[in-house]
Amino acid sequence: MSDPHNPRPETGIELFDHRISRGTLLRGAAGTMLGMSPLLAAACGGGSSSSTAGTGASTSAGTPVKGGTLRAGFVGGGTAETLNLYQGVTPIDESRAQNLFDPLLVVNPDLTTGPGLALEFNANADATEYEIKLRPGVEFHNGKTFGAEDVIYSMRLMAKSANFASVPFVAGINLKDLKAINATTVKVPLLYPDADLGANFVYWNTWMVQNGETDFTKPVGTGPFMFDTFKAGTQSTFKRNPNYWQTGKPYVDELLIQSIDDNNARLEALQSGQIDAMAQLPTADAKAHQATGDITVLVAKSPQAMMFYMDTTQAPFTDVRVRQAMKLIADRPALVASAINGFGSIGNDIVGKGLPFYDNSLPQRVQDIAQAKSLLKQAGQENLTVTLQTSPIFPGFVEAATLLAQQAKAAGVTINLKQVPPSSYYNPSALYLKMAFAETQWPPPSIKFFYLQALSSKAPYNETHWKNAAWNDLLFKAIGETDQATAQQTWNQVQEIQYNQGGYINWTNADWVDGLSTKVKGLEPHPAGVLGNYLFMNAWLSA
Amino acid sequence: MTTVAEPRAADREVSPVLAFVGRRLLGAAVSLLVASVLIFIGTSVLPGNAASVVLGRGATPAAVQKLEKQMHLNKPLTTQYTNWLGGFVHGDLGDSSIGLAQGQKHAPVWALISDPVKNSLILALITALFMIPLSLGLGAIAAVYAGRPADHAISIMSLAAIALPEFVIGSLLVGVFFVWLDVLPPVAIIPPGQSPLSDPTKLILPVATLLLASLAAGIRMVRAGMVETLQAEYVMAARLNGLSERWVLWRYAMRNALAPSVQVLAQNLQWLIGGIIITETVFAYPGLGSLLVTAVGNRDLGVVQSVAMLIAVVYVMLNLVADLIVLLLVPKLREPA
Numbered sequence: 060m061s062d063p064h065n066p067r068p069e070t071g072i073e074l075f076d077h078r079i080s081r082g083t084l085l086r087g088a089a090g091t092m093l094g095m096s097p098l099l100a101a102a103c104g105g106g107s108s109s110s111t112a113g114t115g116a117s118t119s120a121g122t123p124v125k126g127g128t129l130r131a132g133f134v135g136g137g138t139a140e141t142l143n144l145y146q147g148v149t150p151i152d153e154s155r156a157q158n159l160f161d162p163l164l165v166v167n168p169d170l171t172t173g174p175g176l177a178l179e180f181n182a183n184a185d186a187t188e189y190e191i192k193l194r195p196g197v198e199f200h201n202g203k204t205f206g207a208e209d210v211i212y213s214m215r216l217m218a219k220s221a222n223f224a225s226v227p228f229v230a231g232i233n234l235k236d237l238k239a240i241n242a243t244t245v246k247v248p249l250l251y252p253d254a255d256l257g258a259n260f261v262y263w264n265t266w267m268v269q270n271g272e273t274d275f276t277k278p279v280g281t282g283p284f285m286f287d288t289f290k291a292g293t294q295s296t297f298k299r300n301p302n303y304w305q306t307g308k309p310y311v312d313e314l315l316i317q318s319i320d321d322n323n324a325r326l327e328a329l330q331s332g333q334i335d336a337m338a339q340l341p342t343a344d345a346k347a348h349q350a351t352g353d354i355t356v357l358v359a360k361s362p363q364a365m366m367f368y369m370d371t372t373q374a375p376f377t378d379v380r381v382r383q384a385m386k387l388i389a390d391r392p393a394l395v396a397s398a399i400n401g402f403g404s405i406g407n408d409i410v411g412k413g414l415p416f417y418d419n420s421l422p423q424r425v426q427d428i429a430q431a432k433s434l435l436k437q438a439g440q441e442n443l444t445v446t447l448q449t450s451p452i453f454p455g456f457v458e459a460a461t462l463l464a465q466q467a468k469a470a471g472v473t474i475n476l477k478q479v480p481p482s483s484y485y486n487p488s489a490l491y492l493k494m495a496f497a498e499t500q501w502p503p504p505s506i507k508f509f510y511l512q513a514l515s516s517k518a519p520y521n522e523t524h525w526k527n528a529a530w531n532d533l534l535f536k537a538i539g540e541t542d543q544a545t546a547q548q549t550w551n552q553v554q555e556i557q558y559n560q561g562g563y564i565n566w567t568n569a570d571w572v573d574g575l576s577t578k579v580k581g582l583e584p585h586p587a588g589v590l591g592n593y594l595f596m597n598a599w600l601s602a
Numbered sequence: 603m604t605t606v607a608e609p610r611a612a613d614r615e616v617s618p619v620l621a622f623v624g625r626r627l628l629g630a631a632v633s634l635l636v637a638s639v640l641i642f643i644g645t646s647v648l649p650g651n652a653a654s655v656v657l658g659r660g661a662t663p664a665a666v667q668k669l670e671k672q673m674h675l676n677k678p679l680t681t682q683y684t685n686w687l688g689g690f691v692h693g694d695l696g697d698s699s700i701g702l703a704q705g706q707k708h709a710p711v712w713a714l715i716s717d718p719v720k721n722s723l724i725l726a727l728i729t730a731l732f733m734i735p736l737s738l739g740l741g742a743i744a745a746v747y748a749g750r751p752a753d754h755a756i757s758i759m760s761l762a763a764i765a766l767p768e769f770v771i772g773s774l775l776v777g778v779f780f781v782w783l784d785v786l787p788p789v790a791i792i793p794p795g796q797s798p799l800s801d802p803t804k805l806i807l808p809v810a811t812l813l814l815a816s817l818a819a820g821i822r823m824v825r826a827g828m829v830e831t832l833q834a835e836y837v838m839a840a841r842l843n844g845l846s847e848r849w850v851l852w853r854y855a856m857r858n859a860l861a862p863s864v865q866v867l868a869q870n871l872q873w874l875i876g877g878i879i880i881t882e883t884v885f886a887y888p889g890l891g892s893l894l895v896t897a898v899g900n901r902d903l904g905v906v907q908s909v910a911m912l913i914a915v916v917y918v919m920l921n922l923v924a925d926l927i928v929l930l931l932v933p934k935l936r937e938p939a
Contacts (some may be wrong), residue, residue, distance in 0.1 A: 137896025138714055139700045140907060146704060220705065222669060290794035292896060293715070293888050317791060320896060323773070324886035327788035331780060334791075 121580060123599040128313040131590060132334040134449040135318025136475050140291040145225040146268055150338055150589055153263050154316050157296060158247035160266035160280035161304075163191065163210070164586045166376060170362075172257055172411050173233040176267055176281065180257040186249070193243040197304045199269050199283040206237035212270040214247075223328050225264040231256075240256070252539030254546060255415075257430050261587075262504040265522065274575055276300070281311045301348035309596035310581065329354060329574050335600065336582070338589040339576040342456065348574065355473045355575040357507050358590065359584035360403065362417075363502040363569045364410045365403070365455065367447070367463065369562040372524040373495040379560050380438040386424060386564050387431035394566045395559050398458035402572050409554045410513075411506040412587055413568070416537075416550040421558050430471045442472040448490065448497045452481035456498050459566065492522060500569075506550065510534055514557070516583065518520035523562030530556055619936055624900040626925050630918045637914040638690070642683045645903045652699035652901045656760060673702045674778075686907060700900050711908045715893060717794065719912070722882070722889035724798050728805060729812045729917040733874075734867060735818060738916075741814055741824025741863070742856065748829050756821060764818035768877050772811040779807060790887040798887075807884045812877050816870050822843065823866035827859030861931050868924030872917050 076470050110347035144156035153485050179192040197205040215234050217225035233248040240246055247256065259265060266288055269279055269537060283305070284297035285340035297314040319325040322341050327511075329337045330353065340348075341354065349356045369376035376382055391405045404412065408424055411417045449460035457478060464474035483489030491570055499522055503509035513520050516531040534553050540546035557563065571589045575582060581599050585592035653669035670676050674685075689696050701709020740760070744753040763771065774782040780788035789803040798805055831837060832855050840850045879891030886892070890909060929935050 126767060136898060137893065137899045137900050138698050138709075138902050139702060139704075139896075143704070156665070202869075222703070222705070287637065290717075292893065293717075293794050319791070320892065321883050321886060323790045324884060327776060328791060331788050333789055412680045527851065582849070 063175055072098070086377045104509055106418040113507065116370070121601065123310045123581060124601060125310050125312075125591070125599070126312050127600040128315055129336065129598050129600065130315040130317060130334040131310045131336040131338065131363075131594055131595070132319045132328055134316045134325070134337045135292050137292040137318075137322050139147055140318065141275070142286075142289055142295075144268070144278075144280050145223040145264055146220075147264070148224055151316060151318060153588065154338070154590070154593050154595075155289075155297075156263045156266060157282070157588075158284040158297060158314060159282045159286060160263075160268065160276050161197075161282050162266045163260035166592070168583065168585055170586055172261055174432075175416055176210075177257075177260070180201070182254065182541065184541070186252040186256075186539055189247040189248060190240070191245045191247060193245070194304065195243050198302050199281050200279045200300060201269075203269060205267070205269075205281050206242045207245045208270045209267055210245045211237045211239060212272070213265075213267045216261050216268065216272070217265060220482050222327050223264075224309065227508070228259040228265045229261060232257075251535070252541075253507075254539055255505075258415075258505045258507060287313075294318065305596065309493075311595070311598035314595050318324045318417070324533045326574065329576060333578065335576045336590055336598075337574045340572050342402045342522075344576070345402065345572045346400050355577055355579065356586055357571075357573040357575055357582065359586055359589075359591075360413065361502070361568060361571050361586045362411050362413045363455070363500065363571070364406065364412075364565050365459070365498070365500050365563040365567050366410075366567070367460075367496070367498055367568050368522045369520075369564075370495045370524045371562045372471045372526075375438070375440050375443060376495060376562060378438045378440070380434040381440055381443070382560070384431040384438070384440075384470065384472075385435040387427045388470050388472060389463060389564050389566055390426040390466050391424070391566045393466070394459050394462055397462055398455040399567065399569055403567035403569040407558070408561070408563055408565045408566045409558050410509050410563070410565060411503050414506050416547060418554040418558075420551065421555060424558075426466070428469045431472075435472070436472065442471050442473075444475065445496055446475045448477045448479055448494045449482040450479050450481050450498070452484050453500050455500075456500075460498060462559045468514075468540050472516070492520070492524075495597060497522075507538055510553065511538075514561075525557075525561060611659070622929060622935070623926070624923055628924050633918050634911075634914060637918075638687055638911060639683070640909055641910045641914070642679075645906050646679060646739075646902075648901060652703040652903065656708060669703055673699060677849065690908070690911055692807055696904050697841065698902055699904040700902040702904075709904075711904050714905060715890065715909060718888060718893045721792065721798055721887065722878055722891065725805065725808060725812070725878060725882070725887065725889060728872055729809050729816070729874060732809065732813055732815060733820065733870065736861075737867060737870070738814070738824055738863070740817070741821045741859075742828055744821065744825040745828030745855075745859075746851065748825070754809075757825075760821045762820035763814040764816075766815070768811055768815050768880040769884050771814050772807070772881060774812075775807050775810055789886075790885045794888075806889055808879030808881050811881050811884070812874060815877055815881075816874055818871075820863065820867050821871050824859060825864045827862050829856055832853040832860045845908075856932065861928050862926050864927050864931065868920045872920050874914055875916060882909045 062342050094415070095320050098306050130155065133154055134149070136149045136151055140149070141152055142159075144152075144160055147153060147156055162175045162182070164172040166174040167173050169285070174194065176194050176197060177191050179190075181190045181192070191210065193207060194206070194209065198203075199205060213239060214232060217223060217229045218234055231250050231253055236248045238246040244476060247258070265361050267281065272279065276289075281304070283300050283303045285300050287296040287298050289295040295316045299309050299312050303309065314426065319328055319334075319337075322339075322344075325334075325337045327342055328334045345356050345358070348354050351526065367385075367389070369382055371377060371382070386408055395401060395405060405423065406412075407421060408598055409418060409421065432441075434445055445458050447464065449457050451457050460476055464476055467474045479490060483491075483492045490497075501509055501513070512518055513522060514525050514577065515534055516526065516528065533549060533556075537546060537549035540549055571584070571586075575588050578600050579598055580601050581597040582591035582594070583597070591597065603880050611758060621854050651670070653666050653673060653675065663714055668675075674682065686696055695711040698711055741757050744756045747753045753788040767776075776788040779786040786806055788807070790798070792798050792801075792804065809875055837854050841847070878889065879894060881887070882889045882891030883895055894906065894909050899907070914927070
């Protein structure tokens, strides 16, 4: 049990200062979500993770057929595409990493976690040290047996370079003192109490490589597919791993990942049978093809938050009443319906719907123009005029901003829109973290990750410039709390303060929307990522 | 005074063609130098760089600085420019900025772009192979039947095509030949290492798109030249001498109409390079265009600068070749001034 009066937040946050660029998560728009380990949850007396079930077409009917090549098309990354899983930032990089390598814990379709290469994450009483028990008998593609030394090497490699996206996930670990107790047990000492360390090892930037791996040009993993060829910005191929530890999988003999940048070209490639699956189907196309049924539209509910944000240190948003009024102005259902064609759930101003510790008890925020007007009047801000900076960096941003400006008129608020180029929007040397009123997107891997990155006292991506020492202590108390019920209560307090006083207007949790050939079976909607969370080992091709 | 005039006259006698070529070569070199400066400045003012792309949007200033140092981006622009140009002149296209930012010691641009260059060249050459005879043929037909239905049909259709951008033409062609008739593939996905020629059906729509978007200018120029020469006195004289109409057309009219058309065709080919960038993206064709688009997005300046410079070289070379062809076609230019 952690000492609530000494959450040692500073140590942790300092380490988080070398973290992942949060943009790497954003840019892909395809983050994987983490959940609390059910093992830990069970140890703590029952899990509380809420689930967000996938919706949309299912492709599970029938008995899996073996053989064939599954060809999946993604937006390419050009020369920036990489096979280094600690460096990759885009969905196409993720699609390869998730099929070459394996995680310590897998994320379930309800966003809880289950055993992967690790069978157990066991914490000591105050959650400052863990023992990770590994799955025995797992082999790398080169025949080497996976074990404790591989885990230690992987964790240290994750922190090795400042330009690795994996850095923040191991920032709370005392990497120097990692120890192999035996071939399948690792001792992991922490720098500050963390009751849910397992949640750090679900995201693809943290998966396991073999001890001594330095060259990612021909990567060797334990995953369902083995490396065959790779040409950045064009195509890569993978062969079925016949010795995969999940017996019987994968079903297809070969996996082919194709870079196709243009949305239309990707869809046409799918329609003409040149690929079997496409990631990121534009919502307007998704709507049309749901009607025609010529392709399977795969829709998964996800915690991918799309938000407006206000800098709490810039006028007029320094006044909490103005922030509250802006939250009451937004007509969220209308925003979801028109900006993203209905492919999302209604947001409630806090991030991480569906993830463990998300506060489901807060009432759904609805538009209330009268209340907004009254708050603005109290704040002396009737006839308020503000500028909202928007950018076409994510589909739906400009549309949402335009609609919000119209909605604000009813409350006497004039929102002037300023559209800025995508290249400066998330660039800290240009506009990012300097805008008073703007838009953002977060696909949070876990609630913990979002709050450390966006709102803690030294958060690197503090878009709302939120600073509150007491709230920060509460946050670290929540992170270190080993009692499940108390942890949920503390997390609820953390979130309620944001809900009432914070600078985020979360209007939707946007769905993952993809297209499949009707031949493709076995891929189920998954909240953690596109194309059924890239689980191509489950896919098979019907005749 | 006479002693000075004599060698001059001798010079002129020896090399009016050489002098012309020399002037053009010098002009080409100056153009390329100017282009290299513009390319370098143009790419340098883009916000962000490969370091911030690899580190992501939220890269800390310290991390970006460290990486920039690794990539020599901290050196003065003039040093970066002379290093780059020096390498280019010696055939070294430099390193991919993204590769360097990802920690590779060497990431030669040529290794990244050699396949795309080859693929784009194939697309351009096939298009040119159709474009040149079609421009000449259709232009000649329009001129011979000037003011008659065939002329109107050719003019209206070529004008309509040139009025539409490539991505619209491409989408229309996909709509007709894939969605409606389902006879041609809508995208040209070509596996790495395979030649685009191994499945020519994939090339039909991209080539047709480029042709439709580029034919009109050539057709109209050839037509204008032909109409003019067909009314010239020497053509009349040839006809009156009883030469066959075909002979008159090809031997007399066409040859003289060609001179201005060669320049237009050269411009068309240059313009094709721009068209290819869009067309390749529309059809997901693995060429220079797709590469350049993602490289700009990634701020892979090593790749962008080299590709842009290669394009500039092709532009200038096309101009040079066109000038030389005109020189061959118009004897007057070969005589001493």
